[in-house]
Structure formats: C-alpha cells, structure tokens
Amino acid sequence: MVDMSVQIGRVSLANPVMPGSGTFGEGLDDVMDLNRLGAIVAKTITPEPREGSPLPRVVEYKDAFLGAIGIPNKGPEHFVREIASFYRQFSPPFVASISAPTVEAFGKIAADVSKPGIDILEINISCPNLEKDGKAFAMDPDATEKAIRRITECTDLPVWAKLSPNAGDAPTVAQAAEAGGAEALTVANAMVGMAIDAEAMRPRLGNITGGMTGPATKPVILFMAYQVARSVSIPVIGCGGISTAEDAIEYMLAGASAIQAGTVNFIHPAAMLDIIDGMEAYCRRKGIERVSDLTGALDDDEGMKLEQLAKSA
C-alpha cells in the first residue's frame, strides 16, 4: 500500500492530484467520482462579473492549447451562493481561485469568499495590476508580496499563490509570495503567446494574445517548478503540461509536493484518475512507500565535465 497523501501547508490532501483553475467544472461530476481527487479547484472569480474575451477564444497549435478566455465569471456572491455550495457535497478540499486589479480589491474579494465550504484560496496574480501600468502582479515581486500580504490579513484560510511563467525571475517572485504569507505556490499559470493566420493577415484569437498551455509548455514550467522549489521553503504545486502520471512524477521529482492538471482534462476528461492510479503504480513498482517521498528526489548531480573526465581517464 502506497501512502498517497500529501501535506500542503495546513492542509492534508488524500493524494497530490487536482485540476488547474479554469479547466474543471461541474460537468465532470457526470464523468467520474470527484471524491477521488486530492482537491477541487474552481475557476478564477473577480470582484466584478466579466463576460470574457472576444471570439474566437481558442486555437490549437501542435501540442498546445492557445486560449484567451478572459475569466468570464459572475462575481464572488454568485460564487459563494451557487458554486461553492454545489461542491460541498464532495469530500476533497475546495479551492477558490481569486483575482483582482488592486491590492485592496484582492483583500476584499478574499474576505468575501472566505465562507464555509471554501477551504483554500488560490491567488491568480497573473492579472494586470491597475495600480502599476497594468503590468501583472506576478511579474513584480513587490506587488506580489503586497497583494499576498493584504489577502492573508483578510482571511484565515490557507493562501496559495499561483505564479506566472512570464515573470523573468521566478525565484524572486516566489520568495516575495512566501514573504507575503503564502502557504504554497502553484507553478505556474499559462505562458503568453499568440498565433497569426498568415493568409488572413489577422491574429487567430479574438483577444490577439492568449495563454499557451498543454504538453508543449512542460520543459519550461518543469524547470520553473524546479527552480522555485529550491528557493522557497513552502510547498510547490506543479502545473504545466501534465497529461500523464509520468509527467506528474517528473514534477514531484523536480520538487513539487502536488500537481494540477489543466488542458488534459479537455482531451481525456478522466485523466486525473489515470494520473493518480499511475503515480501509485509507479511508487509500488519502485518500492516507494509514500508518494511524498518523490518530492525533490531528483538525482541532479551534473554530468561529468571534460576536466573531470580527464582526471578519471
């Protein structure tokens, strides 16, 4: 028997697998037993309701999903009343994802959703900071720290900060989020990209740019998770291109304590169950007793340099 539980700050999860925000919905309740998940993560909500981006909202490019959805949502009140209460029937911890355009607004929405039935707040800081030229919070260690600090002042719930791969210096932003009081870091959100229709001489997305997700991003985000895990002491939740148990294990080896699967839910709707089963089978096969033992277990001695070869030759 493999112990599949993992500890993320104050919260213990039955297993390390959960959906990425915005890639999950009630529809999956018709497909699989949601109680098997490590946690349930809701789509991001914002202080004001949003209709979302102009159409078209997606284009596929090789192994990637390039989407510009624009966080359509009906605001915090509807979220607490309708969505959070729907998920109370399920046992896994329920994670609300929140975003806001200012530090104050972050604090307010955090307070607004800190209601029974919501166990954790994931902070989507990949959104424009209206106090700083619209540059995303996640690109800016200082803004990140301020936002997370304000949120932790406004809620007693554990706070996870979701970083952006578009920030140049991931470890610094990660440390800022930790300093602000985050209990865990989700690494990471989508990579900004664009696609152009050469014939039409037009962007392929209504929003011009979009977020790239899916398998194609894995090498870059896996590295980011590795780098971040080595620079903070709070747990890292890996998220980027995870489609299989093997991908999930790679993130754990790189230093993640849990993982989120996003785009794969659109392709194989029950993929998270396959990932859980595959991770367990891997541990069993390798004689690893606790899945949490995988965290950071990468043997990352560098390959031999020529000078070392010369000595050993």
Next chain:
Amino acid sequence: MVDMSVQIGRVSLANPVMPGSGTFGEGLDDVMDLNRLGAIVAKTITPEPREGSPLPRVVEYKDAFLGAIGIPNKGPEHFVREIASFYRQFSPPFVASISAPTVEAFGKIAADVSKPGIDILEINISCPNLEKDGKAFAMDPDATEKAIRRITECTDLPVWAKLSPNAGDAPTVAQAAEAGGAEALTVANAMVGMAIDAEAMRPRLGNITGGMTGPATKPVILFMAYQVARSVSIPVIGCGGISTAEDAIEYMLAGASAIQAGTVNFIHPAAMLDIIDGMEAYCRRKGIERVSDLTGALDDDEGMKLEQLAKSA
C-alpha cells in the same frame, strides 16, 4: 518580381532570411548555395575557449529541441583567423555572435572581432553576468544597456542585440538595448527548460537545464517579437520556431524586418532556401511588391466584445 531586400539599420540584406547563431556551420556549404542567404550568422564565441556542456547535450520533446551545448568555441583569435576568413568567399553579410561575462569583457571581445570580413556583431546577452550574481544580462535592462553601450564604444560595426525569452519584461530590455546603441534586436534566444527521466530519476541533459527551441516555442516568441516591435524604433529580427515560409511571414506580420531559422536547419538542412522561395511566392500571390511591406502588416483590431455586439445587434 518581388523585391526581397530588407534594410536592417545600416545594412541592406538581399532577403530577410538567415540562420540562428549556433545552428549553422560550414557543413551546409556542401548542401546548398550559401550566397542565397540574407546573411550568415556564426556560432557565438566567448573571450576564453570553452569545451561546452557535459553529455548528453540534447533531448527531443515533441516538437522541441531541448539542448545544452554550452557554447563550445575556440575563442576570438581562432574565430577571426579560421572561421571569418572561411566565410569571406560568400557574398552575404557575415555576422559574428559574441558573448562575455562582464561589461568590459564584452567591449574587449567586440574590439577583438571587429576585423575585415566581419560585417555585423550580434550580441548574445543570454549568458550569465558575473558582475551580478550570474543573472543573465538579457534578464536585466540596466546590464543590457551597459553592455551594449560599451560594445558600441569599442566597435564601428553595426550591433544587433539578441534578447532572451526568459526575461519577464521584454519591451523594457528591448528599449534598454536600443538606448545602448543597438541597431537591431534579435528576438529571441532559446527558452530555458528541463527534462527528467522519471524511471532513472535523473535529468535527461548533462547540464540539467537546457534551451528549448523549435516549433513548440513559436506562439511565445512570436508574441515577444510582436510586443518588442511595438516598443522600439529599430528593426526586429524574429527567431523562434520558424520552420516554414508561413512561420516567417507570421513573424514579419507581427513586426519583424527579417528572420532567423534555427532548429529547422537540423531537420531540413536546406530549409532556409524553401523559406525564401515560399516568402517570395506568398508576396507574388498576394500582389505584395516588397517583402518589407509585410513588416507589421498584421491587422490587429481586436475581435468584437460583447458590448460592441450588443450595440450592433
């Protein structure tokens, strides 16, 4: 007849297509007529000779090349004597690529290679800055500006700065390079990534991390080129995942004045000729007289927002 020439700062190129540094070599002279290229770009050299990274140096991942080569080279003297003189037999402008660990060393190597037969210096600033905790120059607008300024003081040759997609704020770094005196910007170098062998619990590259290049990176770097082209007034040379004429045209539409093809040279060694021919055919078919008219010709009005639809409904 389509006019295929483009102007990059002081230099006029017969066409907009050239290889990415490090993805080209004499070997191609046995494969195709190098005089057909817009320019010839040499592999980066450093002040001191280097053996390069430990093995293995490459792993493929879906549509990407993940490589850690480590800039093996024999230093500037050998470069001027052997490599630059070999390329004097060809007509396209010859671009040397240089890198260095300090601002001073950048200036010195720039002076050392400003020799007859070398027409342009491309500055690879994706290398660690030993004066600033080893953080790459390209991640830091200030260091970028200082390095480029020092180089332009030490050479009369046109200077192109090659940016990194790992910097969080590409426009700011781009403006810094422009302020330092760069005549053009190459956008961009490889994205840092890593790959892990879950079975062996080891990194797949000798160097642990590597640069991700090839088609998978196109959406991200295309966006970076688009963003940079709108924030500087010097030409942008697009580079990232270009394998076909269509890819090249997308970069031009996004704002690039020329393009570099990298990894595709490993897959289809004569791909650059196909790209040139394909761009010309596209212009002919569309009645575009000068390939340079493609630069920035993207029609990037946003899609209609719901509010606008409401008005028009």
Next chain:
Amino acid sequence: MSEPAPKAAADLERFPVGEMIGTVVENTAVNDGYNHLVLDAPRGAATAKAGQFFHLLCPPTGEHTPFLRRPMSIYRIDRGQGRLEFLYKIVGGGTKALATLKAGDGLNIFGPLGVGFTLEDGWKHVLMVARGVGLATLAPLAELAAERDVRVTAILSARSPEFMMSEEYLRSVGAKVITVNDADGTSNVDDVERTVRGIVEAEGVDLLATCGSNRLLLMLQCLAREYGIAGQVALEQLMGCGIGMCFVCVLPFRTPDGLAYRRVCKDGPVFPIEEALSW
C-alpha cells in the same frame, strides 16, 4: 501521448457521460466531401439523445495531429444494435484524420454531451428546415418524433441534388421530405419561406427546428414569432472541453438581461430559436 484506456465508469446511472472506444463499422464517402461514420458503441448508444453530440479524439496520422477533440452531432442512434452514426464534412486536420479510419479501427469518443431537442407533450407536428451538414443534427429529431407519434415534415436544402443526404433515411422513419437546392434555384430563402408558411397555415406546426443556415434561421425566427410557434435551433462553435468547463464555445444570445454569452456545449447545442443571434 500514448492513449490511456478510457476509464469506463462501472456505474452508467451515476456517470452517464464518458470516454469510450467505439469500433468503426463503416466510414464511407456519402458524396464529395462528406463521410458517413458508423460506430459500434453500445454504451454511447444507450444514453444518447436527439440533438446531443459526441466529442471525438481524431486519431493522429502522419500528416495531421489534431490536439483537441472535435464535436460531432449524432446523426443516428441505433439502440438496438448499440451503434452511433455521424455524418461529417471533411474540412480540416481533424476531419481529414477521421476520414482515414477503417472498419475495425477504434475511435475514442466522449459523450453524450449537451442539451438536445425537446419535444413537449401534446405536440403533433414538427417542421424541420435543414441545410448542408445541418441535416445530420436534425435527423435524430425525426426519429424521436416518429417514436412519439409526432408527424415530421423536413425541408432539406443543399447546393445540388448530389449533396442531398439522408433523404432516404428521413423518409424511412416516416418524415415527409421536401428537397430544395441551389442548382435548380428552389432553395432561395423567399421560396422556402413561402413553403413553410404554406405548411404552417395548412397543417399547423408545433415546433420549427433548424440547423446549418444563418439565413434560414433568421427567416424561421420571424415566422416563429409571427405565428407564435416554438422554435429550436442547433448551433455550432469551436470547442475545447465539450462539457462546460473552458468557456471556449460561447456565442452571444438574447437573454432577458440583454446580450450574454452562453456555452454551446453545455447550455446547448440546441437553443430556443428566439434567443439565437444571427452570425
């Protein structure tokens, strides 16, 4: 990505929607550009309803590697034989890949998905007006109506008689079929409108159902309002997940609160005709 064995939920009642492997019985060209796909898929056939769709994982081929699934309306549900049928137009990478499937091959399908057509008790006559591949979507409605002893008249519009599909099939389930086409000029909207008015006024109609043409939709919206008849339209939009999670597939609709986006996959693909916007 190697194909994981789909998790077939043991409990169909509790988990009615699922990923499953259908076995290709037939995948043949109906006419230039359209294919007819018959799948052995007992689990899907058991639960699918008229107007719903499946989300197909088109197989990677040497040339095409479709990443996302592709939505396809169910053209026919054969519960007796446990089969699902699709009628699809070959347009891009996904449908080209689909067209390479041969009898005996497996196809990963996900569904049944979406809100289909509704037949209210007491309705006696359904008038379907379909164009092109829209025929595929309306066909199961005809069969459903037949099961419930509701009369069906179907006006099928196509570019030319060769593109007139499923005429036979519709007649076989008891529909009265009227065909119009561009080639002989019978398909222009004014003529079709006249035909519809004739039927409504002479025979009475309880539901106007349509799919596949913007101009027919506009015309039927007006007639539905004018005559006070219920109308339903099946819409299409590019999709991501197919089950309401990603908000990729939205279209604008007229709602009581003004214009709003709704998800074609989850809130539709069949919508009340008065809410649809023309596109």
Next chain:
Amino acid sequence: MSEPAPKAAADLERFPVGEMIGTVVENTAVNDGYNHLVLDAPRGAATAKAGQFFHLLCPPTGEHTPFLRRPMSIYRIDRGQGRLEFLYKIVGGGTKALATLKAGDGLNIFGPLGVGFTLEDGWKHVLMVARGVGLATLAPLAELAAERDVRVTAILSARSPEFMMSEEYLRSVGAKVITVNDADGTSNVDDVERTVRGIVEAEGVDLLATCGSNRLLLMLQCLAREYGIAGQVALEQLMGCGIGMCFVCVLPFRTPDGLAYRRVCKDGPVFPIEEALSW
C-alpha cells in the same frame, strides 16, 4: 510540419550532400529486433563511402512523432542498382517508426555524412572485429577492401547464432568470416584476443577495424599499440544536425593537447583507434 520537397541540388559536384527521398524496396525483419532496409536512392548511392552514414527523417506515425533525424550507418552501397541498405535495431520511437515503412513508401534521408574508413595504399589485409549492429557499419569496409584487392578477415560477435547477421554477405564479398557468440561461450574477450593475436602473428594485418563493443575496442587498442598496426573505430553518439553545426554529438578523445571533445558526425564517425576513449 508538412514535408517540403527536398531541394535536390542540380549540381552533385558542387553540393555532394543533400536531402533526398529514397523509395523503400524492402524493410524486413532480419531477426528479432533487427530490420534490413533497402532504399532506391541513386543520388545517395553514387557518392556514399564506406563508414559514412545517412541521417533519416523517421516518418511520423500515429504513435511516434520523432522530431530529430536519426543517424544510420550505411550497411551496403549498391552503386549498380542505385541502392542504399541499412541494418537497424529497433530501440525507440524513431526506429519503431522506421519499421512501419513498406515497399514503395518514401523516406527522407540526408547525406552522405561524415568521415568513413580509410584504406591506405599498400595495405594487404584488414581484420574487422564487430559486435551486434556494429556489423552494419563495417560491412561496406569489407566491400571496399574487396574492390581494392585487400584481403579481409572478419570476426563477428553476437549474443547467439540467430543474431549473427551479414555473415553470408561478408563471405560473398570474399571475406574470411569467423563467428563467435555468447551462447556457446566463444565470444569472451580473452578468446577473441587470442584469435586476433593468432591472425596478426600468422598472416600479418595492416588495419584493425572495429565497431559496436567497448570491450573489444579496449582490447584492440592495446593490440594495435603492441603490434604497431593502424586501427580505426566507428563510434556512435546521439545527434542533432549530423553535419557539424550543433555540437550535440561530441565525445571525448585523447588528442595531442590532452582530452578534447570531437564531433562524431563531422570529425568521425570513424576515428583513429588510439584516440578513442572507452565508454
């Protein structure tokens, strides 16, 4: 990526290396895990030399989408018929994809590449010692030697007699063939060393050539030094470009200036035996 038609250089003299489409004549299993591929590729066959290799663009299949090319030694050059032959072991995605090719299919190959074997004037006897798929690489040397009236003795080592490939072919070009295998215990290095010493001392040898085994390489390095005979070894390393541009394929070598990396694709794949390091 859709396959661009390779730019066939009009001028073979000026551009001897190129991308070309070979037509599969045969692609059959030789024994468990090894395939023999025969390609119609007149341009390649015209210029290829013993010890060189081609860089193959393994076709994407539903399951495998190899991104980079895969290097393969030329197993046989049939200039008369304009054919190239390869002998390959099925190990991963690329070679699995290769194994799906059928007669008549096209295969995009790039070459000929690298520095092959050198036969100096006046040499009279070549002793080849090969193991496993290393046989593939040495076979053209035997044929080259035969053309030049140089005598060849080949010691072939394999796991068991079933894995003994190309024995017939080597005999047919006039080589004297000695086979050893693990199954009957004849392939251990000490025995092979004794055999080599016997041949060198009894018949005289001008070149020791080897490929495919680290232990055989070490043994032959010593004997080459001891007897003062030339030695050449064909090496393998993971490759990117195949023509010396990317520095992916380096291995460490003993050089006059100490250890240094060299590119297997461009500086090799055949190297002087004394420079190779064991691996």
